[in-house]
Amino acid sequence: MEIRAVAGDITKIKAGAIVVNLFEGMERLDGDIANIDKALDGAISQLISQGEIKGKLNEVTIVHSLGKLPATRVVVAGLGKQQELTQDRVRGVMAETCRLLQQKGVDSMATIAQGAEIANITVEGAAQAVTEGALLGVYSFRRHITKEAEHGEIKQLLIVGSDETKLPILEQGCYKGRVLAEATNLARDMVNEPANYMTPKHMADMAAKLAETYGLELSVLEREQMQELGMGALLGVAQGSRQPPKFIVLHYRGSDSTEIDVALVGKGVTFDSGGISIKPSEKMDEMKGDMAGGAAVMAAISAIAQLKPKINVMAVIPATENLPGDSALKPGDILTAMNGKTIEIISTDAEGRLILADALGYAKKLGAKLVVDVATLTGACRIALGDVCSGAFGNNQELIDKVIAAGTEAGELIWQMPMYEEYKEQNKSEVADIKNIGGKYGGAITAAQFIAEFAGDTPWVHLDIAGTSLSEKERTYRVKGATGVPVRTLVNLVLSLAKQ
Ligand code: BES
Ligand code: MN
Ligand code: ZN
Numbered sequence: 001m002e003i004r005a006v007a008g009d010i011t012k013i014k015a016g017a018i019v020v021n022l023f024e025g026m027e028r029l030d031g032d033i034a035n036i037d038k039a040l041d042g043a044i045s046q047l048i049s050q051g052e053i054k055g056k057l058n059e060v061t062i063v064h065s066l067g068k069l070p071a072t073r074v075v076v077a078g079l080g081k082q083q084e085l086t087q088d089r090v091r092g093v094m095a096e097t098c099r100l101l102q103q104k105g106v107d108s109m110a111t112i113a114q115g116a117e118i119a120n121i122t123v124e125g126a127a128q129a130v131t132e133g134a135l136l137g138v139y140s141f142r143r144h145i146t147k148e149a150e151h152g153e154i155k156q157l158l159i160v161g162s163d164e165t166k167l168p169i170l171e172q173g174c175y176k177g178r179v180l181a182e183a184t185n186l187a188r189d190m191v192n193e194p195a196n197y198m199t200p201k202h203m204a205d206m207a208a209k210l211a212e213t214y215g216l217e218l219s220v221l222e223r224e225q226m227q228e229l230g231m232g233a234l235l236g237v238a239q240g241s242r243q244p245p246k247f248i249v250l251h252y253r254g255s256d257s258t259e260i261d262v263a264l265v266g267k268g269v270t271f272d273s274g275g276i277s278i279k280p281s282e283k284m285d286e287m288k289g290d291m292a293g294g295a296a297v298m299a300a301i302s303a304i305a306q307l308k309p310k311i312n313v314m315a316v317i318p319a320t321e322n323l324p325g326d327s328a329l330k331p332g333d334i335l336t337a338m339n340g341k342t343i344e345i346i347s348t349d350a351e352g353r354l355i356l357a358d359a360l361g362y363a364k365k366l367g368a369k370l371v372v373d374v375a376t377l378t379g380a381c382r383i384a385l386g387d388v389c390s391g392a393f394g395n396n397q398e399l400i401d402k403v404i405a406a407g408t409e410a411g412e413l414i415w416q417m418p419m420y421e422e423y424k425e426q427n428k429s430e431v432a433d434i435k436n437i438g439g440k441y442g443g444a445i446t447a448a449q450f451i452a453e454f455a456g457d458t459p460w461v462h463l464d465i466a467g468t469s470l471s472e473k474e475r476t477y478r479v480k481g482a483t484g485v486p487v488r489t490l491v492n493l494v495l496s497l498a499k500q
Helices: 032-039 043-049 087-103 124-135 165-190 200-214 222-229 232-238 284-289 292-307 351-367 380-383 397-410 422-428 441-454 487-499
Strands: 002-007 017-022 060-066 074-077 108-112 158-160 216-221 245-253 262-266 268-272 312-322 334-336 342-344 372-375 390-394 414-416 462-466
Touching: 002 124, 002 165, 002 216, 017 032, 017 087, 032 043, 043 060, 043 074, 043 216, 043 268, 060 087, 074 087, 074 462, 087 108, 087 124, 124 158, 124 165, 158 165, 165 284, 165 292, 165 487, 200 216, 200 268, 200 292, 200 312, 216 222, 222 351, 232 312, 232 334, 232 351, 245 292, 245 351, 262 292, 262 351, 262 487, 268 284, 268 351, 292 312, 292 372, 292 487, 312 351, 351 441, 372 487, 380 390, 380 441, 390 397, 390 441, 397 414, 397 462, 397 487, 422 441, 441 462
Parallel strands: 002 158, 017 074, 017 108, 108 158, 262 312, 262 372, 268 312, 372 462, 390 414
Antiparallel strands: 060 074, 216 245, 245 312, 334 342, 390 462
16 A cells, blocks of 8 residues: 655545544534535535434544545544544544445545644654554455455555645654554564464574665574574474574664664564473464564564664564474473573473573673563463553563553553562472473463563563464454554664663
8 A cells, every 4th residue: 555645635635535534522514524514515514413423433434425526435534532532543543444445445545644733643643643554454464365355455545734844744654654554564464374384484584584675684593503502491492393493683773882772582483382281272273373572573673674763773583383293392301591590391381481581691692781572471461461451571660661651652552560579489490490380370470580580680571462462353453363562562662762
Protein backbone atom coordinates (compact mmCIF):
# COMPACT_ATOMS: atom_id res chain seq x y z
CA MET A 1 0.00 0.00 0.00
CA GLU A 2 1.36 3.38 -1.01
CA ILE A 3 0.65 5.95 1.71
CA ARG A 4 1.26 9.60 0.98
CA ALA A 5 0.63 12.87 2.78
CA VAL A 6 -0.83 15.62 0.62
CA ALA A 7 -2.04 19.16 1.21
CA GLY A 8 -5.49 20.04 -0.03
CA ASP A 9 -9.21 19.71 0.44
CA ILE A 10 -10.38 16.15 1.05
CA THR A 11 -13.80 16.84 -0.44
CA LYS A 12 -12.09 17.42 -3.80
CA ILE A 13 -10.16 14.13 -3.81
CA LYS A 14 -11.02 11.55 -6.43
CA ALA A 15 -10.73 8.11 -4.86
CA GLY A 16 -12.69 4.95 -4.16
CA ALA A 17 -13.48 6.38 -0.73
CA ILE A 18 -12.81 9.40 1.45
CA VAL A 19 -12.90 8.86 5.19
CA VAL A 20 -14.03 11.46 7.71
CA ASN A 21 -14.75 11.18 11.42
CA LEU A 22 -17.61 11.65 13.79
CA PHE A 23 -17.42 11.78 17.57
CA GLU A 24 -20.10 10.15 19.65
CA GLY A 25 -22.73 12.62 20.83
CA MET A 26 -21.65 15.38 18.47
CA GLU A 27 -24.76 17.42 17.70
CA ARG A 28 -23.57 19.73 14.98
CA LEU A 29 -21.44 18.89 11.96
CA ASP A 30 -18.62 21.25 11.06
CA GLY A 31 -15.53 21.37 8.86
CA ASP A 32 -14.98 18.70 6.19
CA ILE A 33 -17.86 16.47 7.23
CA ALA A 34 -20.27 19.45 7.09
CA ASN A 35 -19.13 20.30 3.57
CA ILE A 36 -19.46 16.69 2.50
CA ASP A 37 -22.92 16.48 4.06
CA LYS A 38 -23.94 19.55 2.08
CA ALA A 39 -22.63 18.08 -1.16
CA LEU A 40 -24.59 14.89 -0.44
CA ASP A 41 -27.78 16.91 0.12
CA GLY A 42 -27.80 16.16 3.84
CA ALA A 43 -27.45 12.37 3.58
CA ILE A 44 -25.06 12.18 6.55
CA SER A 45 -27.06 14.43 8.85
CA GLN A 46 -30.15 12.42 7.97
CA LEU A 47 -28.41 9.14 8.88
CA ILE A 48 -27.35 10.75 12.14
CA SER A 49 -30.82 12.01 13.01
CA GLN A 50 -32.28 8.60 12.17
CA GLY A 51 -29.82 7.06 14.60
CA GLU A 52 -28.01 4.97 12.01
CA ILE A 53 -24.75 6.85 12.54
CA LYS A 54 -23.88 7.46 16.19
CA GLY A 55 -20.16 8.12 16.06
CA LYS A 56 -19.48 5.18 18.36
CA LEU A 57 -15.91 3.93 18.41
CA ASN A 58 -15.11 1.75 15.37
CA GLU A 59 -18.54 2.30 13.80
CA VAL A 60 -17.88 2.47 10.06
CA THR A 61 -20.61 3.66 7.68
CA ILE A 62 -20.28 3.74 3.90
CA VAL A 63 -22.37 6.27 1.97
CA HIS A 64 -22.26 6.33 -1.82
CA SER A 65 -21.79 9.78 -3.30
CA LEU A 66 -23.65 9.01 -6.55
CA GLY A 67 -21.59 11.54 -8.47
CA LYS A 68 -22.17 14.41 -6.06
CA LEU A 69 -18.49 14.33 -5.05
CA PRO A 70 -15.34 13.30 -6.95
CA ALA A 71 -14.95 10.32 -4.56
CA THR A 72 -17.14 7.26 -5.14
CA ARG A 73 -17.84 6.71 -1.44
CA VAL A 74 -17.82 8.67 1.77
CA VAL A 75 -16.96 6.76 4.91
CA VAL A 76 -17.99 8.09 8.30
CA ALA A 77 -15.70 6.50 10.89
CA GLY A 78 -16.80 6.80 14.52
CA LEU A 79 -14.12 7.89 16.99
CA GLY A 80 -16.19 7.44 20.16
CA LYS A 81 -16.27 10.10 22.86
CA GLN A 82 -14.07 13.05 21.99
CA GLN A 83 -12.47 13.34 25.44
CA GLU A 84 -11.55 9.63 25.38
CA LEU A 85 -9.73 9.72 22.05
CA THR A 86 -6.22 8.27 21.96
CA GLN A 87 -3.67 7.57 19.25
CA ASP A 88 -4.36 3.90 19.73
CA ARG A 89 -8.07 4.37 19.02
CA VAL A 90 -7.14 6.08 15.76
CA ARG A 91 -5.04 3.04 14.82
CA GLY A 92 -8.00 0.82 15.56
CA VAL A 93 -10.56 2.82 13.59
CA MET A 94 -8.25 2.97 10.58
CA ALA A 95 -7.75 -0.79 10.71
CA GLU A 96 -11.49 -1.45 10.79
CA THR A 97 -12.12 1.05 7.98
CA CYS A 98 -9.41 -0.28 5.69
CA ARG A 99 -10.44 -3.89 6.17
CA LEU A 100 -14.06 -3.08 5.33
CA LEU A 101 -13.14 -1.04 2.26
CA GLN A 102 -10.78 -3.74 1.09
CA GLN A 103 -13.57 -6.30 1.33
CA LYS A 104 -15.73 -4.01 -0.80
CA GLY A 105 -13.04 -3.96 -3.46
CA VAL A 106 -11.96 -0.35 -2.94
CA ASP A 107 -8.39 0.18 -4.12
CA SER A 108 -7.77 3.86 -3.36
CA MET A 109 -8.78 5.95 -0.39
CA ALA A 110 -8.07 9.23 1.35
CA THR A 111 -8.48 10.40 4.91
CA ILE A 112 -7.59 13.25 7.20
CA ALA A 113 -4.99 13.04 10.00
CA GLN A 114 -7.62 11.59 12.30
CA GLY A 115 -7.66 13.08 15.77
CA ALA A 116 -4.93 15.64 15.02
CA GLU A 117 -4.69 18.37 17.67
CA ILE A 118 -7.47 16.76 19.69
CA ALA A 119 -6.89 15.14 23.10
CA ASN A 120 -3.08 15.43 23.09
CA ILE A 121 -2.59 13.92 19.64
CA THR A 122 -0.16 15.92 17.50
CA VAL A 123 -0.44 16.22 13.73
CA GLU A 124 2.58 13.94 13.39
CA GLY A 125 1.16 11.48 15.90
CA ALA A 126 -2.17 11.37 14.06
CA ALA A 127 -0.54 10.74 10.68
CA GLN A 128 1.58 8.04 12.28
CA ALA A 129 -1.45 6.37 13.87
CA VAL A 130 -3.44 6.48 10.63
CA THR A 131 -0.54 4.85 8.77
CA GLU A 132 0.08 2.21 11.42
CA GLY A 133 -3.60 1.35 11.70
CA ALA A 134 -3.95 0.92 7.94
CA LEU A 135 -0.86 -1.25 7.47
CA LEU A 136 -1.34 -3.32 10.61
CA GLY A 137 -5.06 -3.76 10.01
CA VAL A 138 -4.92 -5.18 6.49
CA TYR A 139 -2.10 -7.59 7.35
CA SER A 140 -2.71 -11.22 6.53
CA PHE A 141 -0.45 -14.24 6.27
CA ARG A 142 -1.21 -15.98 2.99
CA ARG A 143 2.23 -17.24 2.00
CA HIS A 144 1.21 -20.87 1.97
CA ILE A 145 -2.30 -20.46 0.55
CA THR A 146 -2.23 -21.22 -3.15
CA LYS A 147 -5.77 -19.97 -3.80
CA GLU A 148 -6.06 -16.30 -4.67
CA ALA A 149 -7.59 -13.93 -2.11
CA GLU A 150 -11.28 -13.09 -2.51
CA HIS A 151 -10.62 -9.38 -2.76
CA GLY A 152 -7.83 -7.15 -3.96
CA GLU A 153 -5.77 -4.79 -1.88
CA ILE A 154 -5.95 -1.09 -1.18
CA LYS A 155 -3.18 0.28 -3.34
CA GLN A 156 -3.19 3.90 -2.30
CA LEU A 157 -3.99 5.84 0.86
CA LEU A 158 -3.72 9.63 0.92
CA ILE A 159 -3.52 11.50 4.21
CA VAL A 160 -4.90 14.91 3.45
CA GLY A 161 -4.12 18.04 5.44
CA SER A 162 -5.69 21.40 4.69
CA ASP A 163 -2.68 23.36 6.00
CA GLU A 164 0.13 23.37 3.44
CA THR A 165 2.71 24.42 6.05
CA LYS A 166 2.07 21.24 8.05
CA LEU A 167 2.76 18.91 5.14
CA PRO A 168 6.32 18.06 6.26
CA ILE A 169 4.96 17.12 9.70
CA LEU A 170 2.33 14.88 8.11
CA GLU A 171 5.02 13.29 5.96
CA GLN A 172 7.21 12.66 8.99
CA GLY A 173 4.39 10.93 10.87
CA CYS A 174 3.56 8.92 7.81
CA TYR A 175 7.18 7.77 7.42
CA LYS A 176 7.57 6.80 11.06
CA GLY A 177 4.24 4.98 11.01
CA ARG A 178 5.26 3.02 7.95
CA VAL A 179 8.63 1.98 9.39
CA LEU A 180 7.01 0.86 12.66
CA ALA A 181 4.13 -0.98 11.00
CA GLU A 182 6.30 -2.72 8.44
CA ALA A 183 8.69 -3.87 11.16
CA THR A 184 5.72 -5.19 13.15
CA ASN A 185 4.41 -7.02 10.08
CA LEU A 186 7.86 -8.48 9.47
CA ALA A 187 7.86 -9.91 12.99
CA ARG A 188 4.32 -11.22 12.40
CA ASP A 189 5.45 -12.98 9.23
CA MET A 190 8.35 -14.61 11.02
CA VAL A 191 6.17 -15.81 13.90
CA ASN A 192 3.39 -17.08 11.62
CA GLU A 193 5.89 -18.97 9.47
CA PRO A 194 5.87 -22.66 10.39
CA ALA A 195 8.92 -24.23 11.99
CA ASN A 196 9.85 -26.31 8.93
CA TYR A 197 10.55 -22.99 7.17
CA MET A 198 11.56 -20.79 10.09
CA THR A 199 14.57 -22.79 11.27
CA PRO A 200 17.52 -21.23 13.14
CA LYS A 201 19.35 -21.14 9.80
CA HIS A 202 16.44 -19.34 8.16
CA MET A 203 16.44 -16.78 10.97
CA ALA A 204 20.15 -16.23 10.39
CA ASP A 205 19.57 -15.87 6.63
CA MET A 206 16.86 -13.31 7.32
CA ALA A 207 19.21 -11.43 9.62
CA ALA A 208 21.73 -11.36 6.76
CA LYS A 209 19.14 -9.87 4.40
CA LEU A 210 18.11 -7.25 6.94
CA ALA A 211 21.76 -6.40 7.63
CA GLU A 212 22.37 -5.84 3.96
CA THR A 213 19.20 -3.85 3.36
CA TYR A 214 19.54 -1.54 6.36
CA GLY A 215 23.28 -1.38 6.81
CA LEU A 216 23.52 -3.36 10.04
CA GLU A 217 26.62 -5.25 11.13
CA LEU A 218 26.01 -8.97 11.44
CA SER A 219 27.77 -11.89 13.01
CA VAL A 220 26.35 -15.38 13.29
CA LEU A 221 28.13 -17.65 15.74
CA GLU A 222 28.11 -21.35 14.87
CA ARG A 223 28.11 -24.27 17.32
CA GLU A 224 31.90 -24.35 17.43
CA GLN A 225 32.17 -20.71 18.45
CA MET A 226 29.46 -21.21 21.04
CA GLN A 227 31.60 -24.02 22.46
CA GLU A 228 34.63 -21.74 22.55
CA LEU A 229 32.64 -19.12 24.42
CA GLY A 230 31.36 -21.73 26.86
CA MET A 231 27.69 -21.32 26.03
CA GLY A 232 26.80 -24.60 27.71
CA ALA A 233 23.20 -23.67 28.46
CA LEU A 234 22.31 -22.79 24.87
CA LEU A 235 24.22 -25.79 23.53
CA GLY A 236 22.39 -28.04 25.97
CA VAL A 237 19.04 -26.99 24.53
CA ALA A 238 20.31 -27.33 20.94
CA GLN A 239 21.76 -30.82 21.33
CA GLY A 240 18.46 -32.65 20.83
CA SER A 241 17.94 -31.33 17.32
CA ARG A 242 19.44 -31.96 13.91
CA GLN A 243 19.10 -28.26 13.06
CA PRO A 244 22.30 -26.46 14.04
CA PRO A 245 21.80 -23.56 16.46
CA LYS A 246 22.68 -20.04 15.35
CA PHE A 247 23.67 -17.22 17.66
CA ILE A 248 22.68 -14.13 15.73
CA VAL A 249 24.13 -10.71 16.58
CA LEU A 250 23.19 -7.48 14.79
CA HIS A 251 24.71 -4.08 15.50
CA TYR A 252 23.26 -0.70 14.73
CA ARG A 253 25.76 2.10 15.24
CA GLY A 254 24.13 5.51 15.47
CA SER A 255 26.59 7.27 17.77
CA ASP A 256 30.32 7.94 17.54
CA SER A 257 31.14 6.08 20.72
CA THR A 258 32.07 2.40 20.59
CA GLU A 259 29.89 1.49 23.55
CA ILE A 260 26.80 -0.68 23.25
CA ASP A 261 24.14 1.55 24.76
CA VAL A 262 21.31 -0.96 24.53
CA ALA A 263 21.21 -4.71 23.96
CA LEU A 264 17.92 -6.21 22.80
CA VAL A 265 17.86 -9.94 23.44
CA GLY A 266 15.15 -12.14 21.95
CA LYS A 267 14.33 -15.80 22.59
CA GLY A 268 14.62 -17.62 19.28
CA VAL A 269 13.27 -21.12 19.86
CA THR A 270 12.00 -21.92 16.38
CA PHE A 271 10.05 -24.88 17.71
CA ASP A 272 9.52 -25.86 21.32
CA SER A 273 8.37 -29.46 21.69
CA GLY A 274 9.43 -29.36 25.31
CA GLY A 275 12.31 -31.75 24.59
CA ILE A 276 12.44 -34.91 26.70
CA SER A 277 9.99 -33.21 29.09
CA ILE A 278 7.68 -33.27 26.08
CA LYS A 279 4.60 -31.07 25.85
CA PRO A 280 1.06 -32.39 25.39
CA SER A 281 0.18 -32.53 21.69
CA GLU A 282 -2.82 -30.23 21.98
CA LYS A 283 -1.92 -26.81 20.62
CA MET A 284 1.72 -27.79 20.32
CA ASP A 285 1.61 -26.16 16.87
CA GLU A 286 1.57 -22.80 18.68
CA MET A 287 5.16 -23.49 19.63
CA LYS A 288 6.28 -22.57 16.12
CA GLY A 289 5.89 -19.06 17.53
CA ASP A 290 8.41 -19.58 20.33
CA MET A 291 10.86 -17.37 18.46
CA ALA A 292 8.57 -14.32 18.72
CA GLY A 293 11.03 -12.52 21.00
CA GLY A 294 13.84 -13.07 18.52
CA ALA A 295 11.66 -11.94 15.62
CA ALA A 296 10.68 -8.81 17.56
CA VAL A 297 14.25 -7.72 18.27
CA MET A 298 15.33 -8.40 14.67
CA ALA A 299 12.42 -6.36 13.34
CA ALA A 300 12.98 -3.62 15.92
CA ILE A 301 16.65 -3.12 15.08
CA SER A 302 15.73 -2.93 11.37
CA ALA A 303 13.25 -0.17 12.15
CA ILE A 304 15.83 1.58 14.33
CA ALA A 305 18.30 1.49 11.44
CA GLN A 306 15.74 3.31 9.30
CA LEU A 307 14.85 5.94 11.91
CA LYS A 308 18.56 6.53 12.70
CA PRO A 309 18.62 7.64 16.37
CA LYS A 310 22.04 8.67 17.74
CA ILE A 311 22.61 5.61 19.89
CA ASN A 312 24.26 2.19 19.55
CA VAL A 313 22.04 -0.86 19.67
CA MET A 314 22.83 -4.56 19.55
CA ALA A 315 20.27 -7.29 18.90
CA VAL A 316 21.11 -10.77 20.15
CA ILE A 317 19.07 -13.79 19.08
CA PRO A 318 19.99 -17.23 20.36
CA ALA A 319 18.18 -19.44 17.82
CA THR A 320 17.60 -23.16 18.26
CA GLU A 321 14.99 -25.88 18.23
CA ASN A 322 14.00 -27.71 21.41
CA LEU A 323 13.50 -31.34 20.36
CA PRO A 324 13.79 -34.73 22.07
CA GLY A 325 16.43 -36.28 19.78
CA ASP A 326 18.59 -39.17 20.92
CA SER A 327 21.29 -36.82 22.14
CA ALA A 328 18.84 -34.48 23.82
CA LEU A 329 19.28 -32.81 27.17
CA LYS A 330 17.79 -34.89 30.00
CA PRO A 331 16.16 -33.96 33.27
CA GLY A 332 18.82 -34.17 35.96
CA ASP A 333 21.63 -33.05 33.64
CA ILE A 334 23.81 -30.19 34.83
CA LEU A 335 24.95 -27.50 32.40
CA THR A 336 27.54 -24.75 32.77
CA ALA A 337 26.50 -21.38 31.36
CA MET A 338 28.86 -18.90 29.73
CA ASN A 339 29.27 -16.95 32.98
CA GLY A 340 30.42 -20.11 34.79
CA LYS A 341 27.21 -20.74 36.74
CA THR A 342 25.99 -24.34 36.85
CA ILE A 343 22.35 -25.18 36.17
CA GLU A 344 20.47 -28.31 37.18
CA ILE A 345 17.91 -29.23 34.54
CA ILE A 346 14.62 -30.27 36.10
CA SER A 347 12.50 -29.74 32.99
CA THR A 348 13.89 -29.59 29.47
CA ASP A 349 10.77 -27.57 28.65
CA ALA A 350 12.13 -24.62 30.63
CA GLU A 351 14.56 -24.01 27.76
CA GLY A 352 13.95 -20.32 27.14
CA ARG A 353 15.69 -19.19 30.32
CA LEU A 354 18.66 -21.43 29.44
CA ILE A 355 19.32 -19.84 26.07
CA LEU A 356 18.67 -16.37 27.52
CA ALA A 357 21.25 -17.07 30.24
CA ASP A 358 23.97 -17.37 27.60
CA ALA A 359 22.62 -14.51 25.48
CA LEU A 360 22.79 -12.26 28.55
CA GLY A 361 26.25 -13.63 29.29
CA TYR A 362 27.29 -12.59 25.80
CA ALA A 363 25.71 -9.12 26.03
CA LYS A 364 27.46 -8.52 29.34
CA LYS A 365 30.79 -9.76 28.00
CA LEU A 366 30.51 -7.20 25.21
CA GLY A 367 29.82 -4.54 27.82
CA ALA A 368 26.21 -3.67 27.00
CA LYS A 369 25.17 -0.83 29.30
CA LEU A 370 21.54 -1.86 29.46
CA VAL A 371 19.64 -4.99 28.44
CA VAL A 372 16.04 -5.66 27.49
CA ASP A 373 15.11 -9.26 26.79
CA VAL A 374 11.91 -10.40 25.14
CA ALA A 375 10.66 -13.97 25.35
CA THR A 376 7.63 -16.22 25.08
CA LEU A 377 8.88 -17.56 28.35
CA THR A 378 6.11 -18.99 30.52
CA GLY A 379 2.60 -20.35 30.26
CA ALA A 380 2.27 -18.90 33.77
CA CYS A 381 2.53 -15.36 32.44
CA ARG A 382 -0.18 -16.10 29.90
CA ILE A 383 -2.39 -17.46 32.70
CA ALA A 384 -1.72 -14.39 34.84
CA LEU A 385 -2.15 -11.61 32.28
CA GLY A 386 -3.96 -13.21 29.33
CA ASP A 387 -3.34 -11.75 25.90
CA VAL A 388 -3.94 -8.14 27.01
CA CYS A 389 -0.57 -7.22 28.45
CA SER A 390 2.97 -8.50 28.54
CA GLY A 391 4.67 -8.98 31.89
CA ALA A 392 7.62 -6.77 32.81
CA PHE A 393 10.29 -7.81 35.29
CA GLY A 394 13.58 -6.18 36.05
CA ASN A 395 16.27 -4.96 38.40
CA ASN A 396 15.99 -1.24 37.66
CA GLN A 397 12.75 0.65 38.24
CA GLU A 398 13.72 3.60 36.05
CA LEU A 399 14.25 1.34 33.06
CA ILE A 400 11.07 -0.64 33.77
CA ASP A 401 9.11 2.63 33.81
CA LYS A 402 10.62 3.65 30.48
CA VAL A 403 9.75 0.32 28.88
CA ILE A 404 6.16 0.54 30.13
CA ALA A 405 5.85 4.13 28.84
CA ALA A 406 7.22 3.07 25.43
CA GLY A 407 4.60 0.31 25.38
CA THR A 408 1.75 2.66 26.24
CA GLU A 409 2.78 4.93 23.37
CA ALA A 410 2.69 1.93 21.04
CA GLY A 411 -0.63 0.59 22.31
CA GLU A 412 1.24 -2.53 23.47
CA LEU A 413 0.21 -2.88 27.09
CA ILE A 414 2.70 -3.97 29.73
CA TRP A 415 2.16 -4.78 33.40
CA GLN A 416 4.95 -4.88 35.94
CA MET A 417 5.28 -8.07 37.98
CA PRO A 418 6.91 -8.38 41.43
CA MET A 419 10.52 -9.44 41.90
CA TYR A 420 10.71 -9.95 45.66
CA GLU A 421 13.85 -11.74 46.86
CA GLU A 422 11.68 -14.37 48.51
CA TYR A 423 10.90 -15.96 45.13
CA LYS A 424 14.58 -16.84 44.62
CA GLU A 425 14.25 -19.60 47.18
CA GLN A 426 12.26 -21.67 44.68
CA ASN A 427 15.15 -21.81 42.19
CA LYS A 428 17.66 -23.27 44.68
CA SER A 429 19.32 -26.52 43.66
CA GLU A 430 21.01 -29.05 45.90
CA VAL A 431 23.47 -30.19 43.26
CA ALA A 432 24.19 -27.05 41.20
CA ASP A 433 24.19 -23.26 41.57
CA ILE A 434 20.59 -22.96 40.42
CA LYS A 435 17.86 -25.15 38.94
CA ASN A 436 15.87 -24.35 35.84
CA ILE A 437 12.38 -24.43 37.27
CA GLY A 438 10.98 -22.99 40.46
CA GLY A 439 7.92 -25.15 40.98
CA LYS A 440 4.26 -24.78 40.27
CA TYR A 441 3.50 -21.36 41.72
CA GLY A 442 4.60 -17.94 40.54
CA GLY A 443 6.15 -19.50 37.44
CA ALA A 444 6.54 -16.29 35.46
CA ILE A 445 8.34 -14.68 38.39
CA THR A 446 10.67 -17.55 39.20
CA ALA A 447 11.60 -17.70 35.51
CA ALA A 448 12.44 -13.98 35.63
CA GLN A 449 14.41 -14.50 38.85
CA PHE A 450 16.41 -17.17 37.04
CA ILE A 451 17.33 -14.75 34.26
CA ALA A 452 18.10 -12.06 36.83
CA GLU A 453 20.98 -14.23 38.05
CA PHE A 454 22.57 -13.84 34.62
CA ALA A 455 21.79 -10.14 34.23
CA GLY A 456 23.72 -9.41 37.42
CA ASP A 457 23.97 -5.69 38.09
CA THR A 458 23.46 -4.55 34.50
CA PRO A 459 20.20 -2.55 34.28
CA TRP A 460 17.85 -5.11 32.79
CA VAL A 461 14.20 -5.59 31.90
CA HIS A 462 12.60 -8.87 30.87
CA LEU A 463 9.35 -8.88 28.90
CA ASP A 464 7.38 -12.13 28.99
CA ILE A 465 5.25 -12.15 25.84
CA ALA A 466 3.91 -15.72 26.12
CA GLY A 467 0.37 -14.33 26.30
CA THR A 468 0.64 -11.40 23.92
CA SER A 469 2.64 -12.74 20.98
CA LEU A 470 -0.40 -14.50 19.54
CA SER A 471 -4.01 -13.37 19.38
CA GLU A 472 -6.86 -15.86 19.13
CA LYS A 473 -9.23 -13.32 17.66
CA GLU A 474 -9.17 -10.17 15.60
CA ARG A 475 -9.36 -6.93 17.60
CA THR A 476 -9.03 -3.81 15.45
CA TYR A 477 -5.43 -3.60 14.24
CA ARG A 478 -4.46 -6.62 16.30
CA VAL A 479 -5.20 -9.28 13.75
CA LYS A 480 -5.59 -12.98 14.46
CA GLY A 481 -2.35 -14.93 14.80
CA ALA A 482 1.01 -13.30 15.44
CA THR A 483 0.72 -9.78 16.87
CA GLY A 484 4.25 -8.49 16.35
CA VAL A 485 4.38 -7.44 20.02
CA PRO A 486 6.59 -5.72 21.25
CA VAL A 487 8.37 -4.39 18.14
CA ARG A 488 6.95 -0.86 18.38
CA THR A 489 7.61 -0.72 22.14
CA LEU A 490 11.29 -1.56 21.60
CA VAL A 491 11.68 1.06 18.87
CA ASN A 492 9.94 3.73 20.97
CA LEU A 493 12.17 2.83 23.91
CA VAL A 494 15.37 3.18 21.89
CA LEU A 495 14.20 6.47 20.36
CA SER A 496 13.45 7.85 23.82
CA LEU A 497 16.78 6.63 25.24
CA ALA A 498 18.58 8.30 22.33
CA LYS A 499 16.95 11.63 23.14
CA GLN A 500 18.48 11.76 26.64
N1 BES B 1 7.64 -21.59 25.24
C1 BES B 1 7.12 -22.01 26.48
C2 BES B 1 6.18 -21.00 27.12
C3 BES B 1 4.89 -20.72 26.40
C4 BES B 1 3.76 -21.41 26.75
C5 BES B 1 4.81 -19.76 25.44
C6 BES B 1 2.57 -21.13 26.12
C7 BES B 1 3.63 -19.48 24.80
C8 BES B 1 2.50 -20.17 25.13
C9 BES B 1 8.26 -22.27 27.47
O1 BES B 1 9.44 -22.71 26.91
C10 BES B 1 7.80 -23.32 28.39
O2 BES B 1 7.61 -24.42 27.96
N2 BES B 1 7.62 -22.97 29.66
C11 BES B 1 7.18 -23.89 30.63
C12 BES B 1 8.01 -23.70 31.86
C13 BES B 1 7.82 -24.76 32.90
C14 BES B 1 8.39 -26.07 32.42
C15 BES B 1 8.52 -24.32 34.16
C16 BES B 1 5.71 -23.60 30.91
O3 BES B 1 5.33 -22.43 30.94
O4 BES B 1 4.97 -24.54 31.08
MN1 MN C 1 9.47 -24.82 26.71
ZN1 ZN D 1 9.75 -22.23 24.97
